[in-house]
Amino acid sequence: GRWTRALAQQQLSEDALLSMEPFGNVTLVHVTDIHAQLKPVYFREPSVNLGVGEVAGLPPHVTGADFLELYNIEPGSPEAYALTYEDFTALARTYGRMGGMDRVATVVKRIRAERGDNMLLLDGGDTWQGSYTANKTLGADMVEVMNALGPDAMTGHWEFTYGADRVTELVDGLPFPFLGSNIYDAEWNEPAFEPMTMFERGGVNIAVIGQAFPYTPIANPRWMIPGWSFGIREEDIAAHVQEARADGADLVVLLSHNGFDVDRKLASRVDGIDVILTGHTHDALPEPVIVNDTLLIASGSNGKFVSRLDLDVRDGAMKGFSYRLIPVFADVIAPDAEMAALIDKVRAPYEAELARELARTDTLLYRRGNFNGTMDDLICQALLEEREADIALSPGFRWGTSVLPGDAITVEDLHTACAMTYPAVYRSTMSGQVIRDILEDVADNLFNPDPYYQQGGDMVRVGGMSYTIAPTADMGSRISDMTVLKTGEPIDPGRDYVVSGWASVNENTEGPAIWDVVEAWLKDNPVVTLKENGSVRIAG
Amino acid sequence: MAESKPRVKVPKSASKGDVVTIKTLISHPMESGQRKDKEGNPIPRKIINKFTCTFNGKEVFSGDLDPAIAANPYFEFNAKVDESGTFVFTWVDDDGSVYTTEAAIEVN
Amino acid sequence: AVFAVAGGRGTAWASTEDTQKAIDAFTGGAAPQSGRITLNAPEIAENGNTVPVSVAVDSPMTDDDYVAAVMILAEGNPNPNVATLHFTPMSGSADVTTRMRLAKTQNVIALAKMNDGSVFMDKKEVKVTIGGCGG
Numbered sequence: 001g002r003w004t005r006a007l008a009q010q011q012l013s014e015d016a017l018l019s020m021e022p023f024g025n026v027t028l029v030h031v032t033d034i035h036a037q038l039k040p041v042y043f044r045e046p047s048v049n050l051g052v053g054e055v056a057g058l059p060p061h062v063t064g065a066d067f068l069e070l071y072n073i074e075p076g077s078p079e080a081y082a083l084t085y086e087d088f089t090a091l092a093r094t095y096g097r098m099g100g101m102d103r104v105a106t107v108v109k110r111i112r113a114e115r116g117d118n119m120l121l122l123d124g125g126d127t128w129q130g131s132y133t134a135n136k137t138l139g140a141d142m143v144e145v146m147n148a149l150g151p152d153a154m155t156g157h158w159e160f161t162y163g164a165d166r167v168t169e170l171v172d173g174l175p176f177p178f179l180g181s182n183i184y185d186a187e188w189n190e191p192a193f194e195p196m197t198m199f200e201r202g203g204v205n206i207a208v209i210g211q212a213f214p215y216t217p218i219a220n221p222r223w224m225i226p227g228w229s230f231g232i233r234e235e236d237i238a239a240h241v242q243e244a245r246a247d248g249a250d251l252v253v254l255l256s257h258n259g260f261d262v263d264r265k266l267a268s269r270v271d272g273i274d275v276i277l278t279g280h281t282h283d284a285l286p287e288p289v290i291v292n293d294t295l296l297i298a299s300g301s302n303g304k305f306v307s308r309l310d311l312d313v314r315d316g317a318m319k320g321f322s323y324r325l326i327p328v329f330a331d332v333i334a335p336d337a338e339m340a341a342l343i344d345k346v347r348a349p350y351e352a353e354l355a356r357e358l359a360r361t362d363t364l365l366y367r368r369g370n371f372n373g374t375m376d377d378l379i380c381q382a383l384l385e386e387r388e389a390d391i392a393l394s395p396g397f398r399w400g401t402s403v404l405p406g407d408a409i410t411v412e413d414l415h416t417a418c419a420m421t422y423p424a425v426y427r428s429t430m431s432g433q434v435i436r437d438i439l440e441d442v443a444d445n446l447f448n449p450d451p452y453y454q455q456g457g458d459m460v461r462v463g464g465m466s467y468t469i470a471p472t473a474d475m476g477s478r479i480s481d482m483t484v485l486k487t488g489e490p491i492d493p494g495r496d497y498v499v500s501g502w503a504s505v506n507e508n509t510e511g512p513a514i515w516d517v518v519e520a521w522l523k524d525n526p527v528v529t530l531k532e533n534g535s536v537r538i539a540g
Numbered sequence: 541m542a543e544s545k546p547r548v549k550v551p552k553s554a555s556k557g558d559v560v561t562i563k564t565l566i567s568h569p570m571e572s573g574q575r576k577d578k579e580g581n582p583i584p585r586k587i588i589n590k591f592t593c594t595f596n597g598k599e600v601f602s603g604d605l606d607p608a609i610a611a612n613p614y615f616e617f618n619a620k621v622d623e624s625g626t627f628v629f630t631w632v633d634d635d636g637s638v639y640t641t642e643a644a645i646e647v648n
Numbered sequence: 649a650v651f652a653v654a655g656g657r658g659t660a661w662a663s664t665e666d667t668q669k670a671i672d673a674f675t676g677g678a679a680p681q682s683g684r685i686t687l688n689a690p691e692i693a694e695n696g697n698t699v700p701v702s703v704a705v706d707s708p709m710t711d712d713d714y715v716a717a718v719m720i721l722a723e724g725n726p727n728p729n730v731a732t733l734h735f736t737p738m739s740g741s742a743d744v745t746t747r748m749r750l751a752k753t754q755n756v757i758a759l760a761k762m763n764d765g766s767v768f769m770d771k772k773e774v775k776v777t778i779g780g781c782g783g
């Protein structure tokens with residue numbers, strides 16, 4: 001209730017959250033994976049986030065109580081609420097929403113005031129997609145807001161789902177570079193984006209190399225960006241590091257959208273990178289992970305956190321650091337008035353529609369987690385019933401925020417779970433074998449023991465069926481016991497099933513938009529109550 | 541079938557002894573012989589099976605191509621240039637057609 | 649189809665013997681050594697129909713010491729042969745990039761034969777995936 005909330009928030013103050021003993025001569029400020037969340041959100045961190053192979057049990061593959069213990073965080077504390085799923089609903093009521101670009105602006109402006117010109121603000125991408133307004137304006141709302149925040153460089157991933165023409169148009173208009181050392185023109189194999197930029201801050205030469213999401217044309221529709229080829233291209237990064245040092249860089253920073261495990265492996269193999277600002281896998285870690293003298297920074301998602309990394313750089317080398325993962329408590333950090341006004345302006349044409357109530361929920365709705373989330377359970381239920389399917393598939397995106405039990409589900413909430421440029425809901429027949437092949441394929445993208453073969457999404461969500469998964473088994477043999485829930489019968493590889501799903505990467509996928517399908521279902525289900533999802537059993 | 545159109549990228553000039561990078565593309569379906577048409581009949585193989593690059597008449601680089609080479613065969617390779625001259629590029633089709641193009645380089 | 653599945657049932661894949669036969673034909677019996685040759689290909693193919701592959705061989709490329717040929721194999725294709733490339737001292741360096749078809753997830757192999765008959769080998773697994781669904 002209100003009383004508890006007020007009491008808890010007394011312990012927090014803007015000053016306590018933002019004050020930091022300045023250290024060294026350069027500050028890097030990192031935001032990433034904002035997913036177009038202009039307003040404060042609830043975002044439940046995952047309960048299941050498995051690591052395989054060498055990274056099993058290592059951060060970020062630590063959740064809940066284990067996470068609290070590892071980082072010595074008091075259960076029930078603001079940090080516990082921000083960083084884990086433990087007691088999420090109760091703590092959300094206590095500590096309120098997080099993020100909001102007006103609050104982020106307050107944080108950034110304060111650091112800028114403290115550090116003056118000795119600061120770089122870097123945006124790790126997945127910035128322009130993820131909301132109703134971003135989808136309606138094809139990213140323009142976020143570009144306008146970010147330009148006001150003033151990053152020094154960015155890289156990208158979901159940005160590319162606006163298609164090559166739109167991306168080129170937006171990038172050409174940016175007052176700062178969009179970096180992508182790993183993006184090549186697919187025909188002549190020549191760099192398609194600026195790979196890196198050298199900045200001078202506080203007498204320090206800082207090389208920032210940009211790394212876009214390596215598997216953009218695989219995880220997202222290739223047909224939208226036919227002229228560009230991506231990939232990890234480790235050898236290119238190594239070459240850019242050498243080049244940067246030869247050009248006099250004192251500090252080399254990789255602004256990366258690789259995903260945490262890919263960056264951890266990269267740091268172990270490529271010498272000379274001082275800092276990797278990681279992104280894509282939406283991990284929030286209160287301390288850097290240090291690999292081969294490289295600091296790996298994980299700044300979370302959805303505007304929940306801003307990373308501040310103070311560095312002491314002397315004689316061409318990094319001598320020390322001081323780091324703060326700043327949790328953006330929306331009720332504690334005052335909104336920046338200028339930014340708040342700009343956000344109101346870009347949202348004004350849509351405000352009435354955004355607030356329209358579609359239903360209420362008795363169940364906490366969230367997505368993030370390796371195997372299922374209640375928001376996808378809701379989507380799968382809508383797909384099964386509205387499209388009269390045997391089986392539903394919903395992509396394991398890591399974006400999408402949370403809705404608390406007892407709250408309304410608004411148009412804004414629904415679109416935050418599915419705002420994208422290829423929303424068609426297909427309905428088709430697939431053999432049991434094809435369904436199995438899909439699950440195996442996605443499982444390997446998540447659990448291949450070599451991070452360079454991972455894509456950084458979560459497992460595809462299923463409705464109408466259950467299965468067992470052995471994450472550490474070999475490629476092609478992780479999935480077993482596939483069962484149709486309706487009949488309790490095993491899924492027959494030779495039989496056809498009616499499958500409905502969304503977000504197909506194939507061109508010319510036909511069907512209604514996912515938000516229309518879910519809205520229709522919510523009309524018939526004005527109070528959402530979801531049962532515990534037991535469709536995925538984890539083995540091994 | 542669309543005409544097979546070769547395109548090459550060769551630097552206009554270089555210094556004596558430089559190793560320059562050459563890129564070549566030719567539009568061609570590279571029909572592998574593995575595919576079947578709508579009636580289920582095998583589509584006969586028709587690929588570029590040989591690519592050659594010479595400089596002033598001497599071979600620099602060549603390739604024997606199998607059906608696993610992608611449509612629109614692409615090659616990127618290097619050449620050491622000690623004098624001005626002309627690169628000649630030749631592609632040989634299974635059907636006997638030969639496609640060629642040239643590019644001159646000024647070496648000083 | 650919503651998901652394109654590469655390859656297909658009933659396709660006759662190359663056997664390990666086919667790959668070994670192709671290697672033997674190229675090496676003339678010399679045992680492939682590791683080192684000197686680097687095969688580069690994406691870990692995951694963006695499109696199985698056109699997968700970039702680069703091979704670089706460490707060699708001075710002089711009249712006395714050069715790379716005679718490089719062979720590229722894809723051991724999981726219906727036929728493992730991809731291409732055989734011939735270099736000369738005029739190549740300046742033994743580097744080549746081309747694009748190939750991969751029917752499914754498999755190892756790609758590159759072999760280099762030096763003018764003295766010695767052979768070097770490198771390989772890399774390239775995943776061909778259905779795509780999508782991640783994020």
Ligand SMILES: [Mn+2]
Nearest residue numbers: 033126280399
């Ligand atoms: Mn993201």
Ligand SMILES: [Mn+2]
Nearest residue numbers: 126157280783
């Ligand atoms: Mn991403």
